[in-house]
Amino acid sequence: MNPYLDSTLLHTKLSRPVARENWVERPRLIELLQRSMQGRLTLISAPAGFGKTTLLSQWLRRTDRAVVWVSLDEMDNDPVRFWRYAAEALAPLMEPASAETFKQFSYTLPSMSTSAFLDAFVHQLQAIPHPVALILDDYHTLTEQKIHDSLVYFAEHKPRHVHLLIASRAEAPFPTSRWKVQEELTVITAAQLQFTLEEADSFCRAHSVALEPVHIEQLYRQTEGWVAGLQLVSISLRSETNLDLLIDNFKGSHREVADYLFQEVLAKLPEDIRQFIQRTSILERLDAKACEAVADRTDGAAMLERIKARNLFLLPLDDHDIWFRYHPLFAEFLRARLRRNDPAQWRDAQLAASRSLATRGLLDEAIDHALAAEAFDWAESLLARHAANVLKRGEFPTLLRWLDSFPSPSELSSEMSLLHAFLLVVEGQLDNAGRRLLGLEKRFLAMEPGEARQQLQSGLLFVKSNLLFTGGDFEQWFAFTSGILDDILPHNPFYYNFNYNLSEPLVRRTAFGLKGSMSQDTERIGKLFTDVLEKHGWGDSLINLYVVQSLAEGFYEWNRLEDCQLLLFKTERASRLKLVPGLYVPNRITQAKLYWAAGQRALAYETLDEANRFLAHLPERRWSSYLHAAKARLLLLEGGVPTAKKELAKLRISAKDKPTYHREYEYLTLAQLLGSQRKEAEALRLLELMKPQAGREESLIGLVEIGLLQAELYDRMGQRQAAMRALHEALEIGEANGFARSFLDGGERTSKLLAKYRAYREQERWQPVRHPEEAGVTDAYVQRLLSLHAERQTEANEAPSRSVLVEPLTRAEIRLLDLIRQGASNKKIAEKLALSEGSVKVYTSRIYGKLGVSSRTQAVLAAQRLGLLQEA
Structure with a gap:
């Protein structure tokens, strides 16, 4: 279970309603529900108090279908939180290993688009071996359109054995007519729920x-x-x-009748029970401890027992009689009455609830109660404590909802205002973000010189940079930062240690890495940004390391291999020490590619194997899967098909699968293997399914790789026109971004394709560009790629072991390295060289840095490739 979610509240939200005594059997509706399982969706829509939840409770105790339950409330108006609860509910129905992977995967959502996440979510539900119903109760509490849109997508694409059941006070807030026509929708209304x-x-x-x-x-x-x-x-x-x-x-209406009857019930209760119920009604979920804090009593458990004995609309949320809630209709009546008749008591109760829940670490609920109490200073202090955790969870709409609840932006501190602006950028509300930043800039200009002013300036740099980058306005960024970069000292680690990669094998595949988009502007900005951070001691901050790693991957793509190696040295040790897989794995994959490009094949394999050993203790299997896929790619480059097949077998993917975007790197590797096995049709099927996904996600890297693979496969099958069209599309993206290694690493087969493409271009009747708005591909770019292939072949023939050393090893370092080759321990080396063991570790670390390695085995392999140990 994820440490950021409270286990108690998570349990109550996913628990089935506890069986009630004396309920009326309703076989006609139970049978209707049972028949509805043949369709796609069942909607139970009726006002409060018509027995929607009770009916579902009766049905789930009679059906042989597996059923999972999610009770929703206003706090779930966040797509990330909503789908994580769905994943937590469904995971127990899977095999243990698959269940853990499934739940871990749900925490990658902030770094993935919702469509990509749902594709993978639906795919993983295939692992549930039997029919299942997912019940979403109280769906009317959700107002976030992104959730409604994502649920429609899920309902349309989910496996047939997964049925969706929604209980709501309102009609579906999304179109259902198509499913109704197809007889895939069952609707149960208030008229059907009425008692006969x-x-x-x-x-x-x-x-x-x-x-x-x-x-x-x-x-x-x-x-x-x-x-x-x-x-x-x-x-x-x-x-x-x-x-x-x-x-x-x-x-009158049901609401009027309810108010009348509730008033009747309340008026006849003992005073202490009436006061207790009135104050505790503000709690969405209550236990004895929360009730005692809100009602200012010490007998919370006893009072709850008295209320249960009177059958006063108290509903248990677990089988242990610990957590409860009032019937929603009763709670709404009590809250409205309290707020109308005694506003001061309403605020006092809300504040008491907030303080009590905060002491128990239940900060999500504590913040909601603080805002309801209009205790904005207290709410902001809770936000300052909790915002970093909510950011890590990726629940940006939740944070935005809280910050939007403050009466005026000017009442927020500079730190919270910056966070507000940052979240508006993340959520795509760029105009609102710009206005918020404009207000902050005015506040900055009015401040006296000092640390607070510098801290605000530092935050402005980060947030405004995000805004301008998101909008693609690089020139405005240069204008904004001109003359101030060197004066900015970052103070707040809040923005500078955000983990930007939770799911991708390369940083350039993430939104942070611009999905592969590259230009001289992005390089210049990246260098300016990292120079400032490193100058002020923030070289090991995550944002700096991610920028450096993204630049390193970009330099590799631009064929600037020495520049790439320099930057990889910077990120490797830091990512290892910080244990950030989203940084470490891309670094190791890029380093392996760099070694391969230098002809150091054994070192490339060892780099990936050593990285896999390092990550072996991590529960997230996906990171090791990327390393296996990267190794398989290298094996395929030298014709090692059987060994590559063994590597890919560890990934548990098949040519018969429907590939999902979050595993694009792995499925592209599988397509390469299938092509090497002469299974062109199977490989093309995968590519044709992946290409629309890559286009939807605007993944330039994926589109180029897919286009190149399609071109190779079509060409081999004799479909020259299709091959040249696919290659042309890849070259368009490549030229616009200066790609080189994507067209070099394929070696001779890509060189031949490029030569064919150039020949085809000379044929007057061949028209590769179908639409006027499409960019062309220049002869100069094609010729440059062909020239690079020729140079690469010449270098491979003349200097297969060319050095990538940034700084040569000293004779003493070479002597130490020779002892390492002989298997000497640090203690033995210290004795032979008259050093302390600590000094041996320092010198060994320095050698690793010069060679760009991270282990003894790698160091020896690198030194042998470079011929260094011959001098010893």
Whole structure:
């Protein structure tokens, strides 16, 4: 379970409703629900108090289908939180290993688009071996359009054996007509949920309400079969002797009837119970400790027992009688009454709840109660404590909702205002973000010189840089930072240690890495940014390391291999020490590619193998999968098909799969293997499924790689026109971004394709560009790539072991390295060289840095390739 989610509240939200005594059996509706499982979606739509939850509770205890339950509330108006709860609910239905992977995967959502996440989510649900129903209760509490859109996508693409069941007070907030026409939708309405006269009679008898048939019929007519109305009457009749008068007073809407009956119930309660219920009604979920804090009592458990004994709409949320909630209709009545009649007590109760929950670490709920109490200073202090955790969880809409609840932006501290602006950028509200930043800039200009002013300037640099980068306005960024970069000293680690990669094998594949987009502007900005951070001692901050790694990957793509190696040295040790897989794995994959480009094949393999050993203790299997895929790619380059096949077998993917974007790197590797096995049709099928996904995600790296593979496969099958078209699309992206290594690493086969493409271009009737708006591919770019292939071949023939050393090893370092080759321990080396063991470690570390390695084995392999040990 993820440490950022509170286990108690998570359990209660995913627990099935506890079985109630004396409920009325409703076989006609149970049968309707059972038949609805043949379709795609069931919607139970009715106002409060019509028994939606009770009906579902009855059905799930009679169905042989596996059922998972998610109880929703206003706090779930966040796509990240919503889908994580769904994943947590469904995971127990899988095999243990798959379940853990599934739950871990759900925490990559902030770094993936919702579509990419749902593709993978749906794919992983195939692992559930039996029919399952996912129940979303109280769906009307969700107002976030992104959740509605994502649920439609899920409903459309989910496996057939997964049925979606929604209970809501309102109609579906998304279109359902297509499913209705296809007979894939079942809707159960208030009219169907109403008790029949016979069911009303059964209810009264089950609740020991002694009524004459005439009274039951009159009650049925007055309540129109409304379940909550009948339940309220059963409570009221305990102290009411004039049945005719009570029943005659049922007039108006269900809401009006409920208010009347609740008032009747409340008026006849002992004063201490009435006060207790009134104050504790503000809690969405309550236990004895929360009740004691809010009601200012010490007997919370005893009071809850008294309320249960009176059947006062208290619903258990677990099987241990620890957590409860009031019936929503009852809670709404009590809250409205308290807020209307005693606003001061309303605020006091909310603040008491907030302080109590905060001491228990339940900060999500504590912040909501603080805002309801209009205790904005206290709410901001809680936000300052909790914001970093919520950011790590990726629940940006939740943070934005809280910050939007403050009455005026000017009342927020500079730190919180910066966070607000940053979240607006992340959520794509660029105009709002710009206005918020403009206000902060005015605040900055009005401040006296000092540390607070510098800290605000530092935050402005980060947030405004994000805004301008997101909008692609590089020139404005240069204008904004001109003359101030050297004066900015970052103070707040909040923004500078955000983990930008939770799921990708290369940083350039992430949004932070601009999905592969490259230009001289991005290089210049990256260098300016890292220079400032390193100058002021922030070289090991995550944002700096990610920028450096992204630049290193970009330099590799631009074929600037020495520049690439210099930057990889910077990020490797820091990413290892910080244990950040999203940085470490891309570094090792890029280093392996660099060694391969230098002809150091054994060292390239050892780099990936050593990285896999280093990550072996991590539970997230996906990071090791990327390393296996990277090794398979290198094996395929030298024709090692059987060994590459063994590597890919560890990934548990198949040519028959429907590939998902979050595993694009692995499936592209599988397509390469299939092509090497002469299984062109199977490889092309995978590529044709992946290409729209890459386009949707705007992944330039993926589109180029897919286009190159398609070109090679089509060419081999004799489909020259299709091959040249696919290659042309890849070259368009490549030229616009200066790509080189994508067209070099394929070696001779890519060189031949480029030569064919150049020849085709000379044929007058071949028209590769179909649309006027499409960019062309220049002859100069094609010629440059062909020239690089020729140079690469010449270098491979003349200097297969050319050095990539940034700084030569000293004779003493070479002597130490020779002892390492002989297997000497640090202690033995210290004795032979008259050094301390600590000095040996320091010198060994320095050698690693010069060679660009991270282990003894790698150091020896690198030194042998470079011929260094011959001098020893």
